[in-house]
Amino acid sequence: MARVSLEDLRKVAAPVDRAKIDATTEEDIRRHMIEDGEDPDAEPTGYRLVWPIAAIRSRLGMTQSVFADALGVPVATLRNWEQGRTQPDPAALALLRIVEREPEAAFRALGVAYRAPAERQG
Incomplete structure (x- = not known):
């Protein structure tokens, strides 16, 4: 198989x-x-919609630091996930799906105090 450089591919x-x-x-x-x-x-069928992690965090009204702490991961790990440098492992993906769908229940189970953004404004 012939090797072609990325530079050559971009020229075509x-x-x-x-x-x-x-x-x-x-x-x-x-x-x-x-x-x-x-x-x-x-x-x-045959696909699952995956929300970008930063969008989940933003929708929950949390900073990177607060969200990382709530999930029990280092802030650097969360940043890497959000910026696409690394992917969460399957367990972390499952947790993120639960947090995205049922944040109150997820954070309650994790022992994390959480109020929905609408509740904070009142």
């Missing part, structure tokens, strides 16, 4: 027909799905 134009993409309508996409045997009205 991608074989993408932008005009064709721009001209494609939702009806075209629907028609192609039907032709391919797919149901365009079916709910997509």
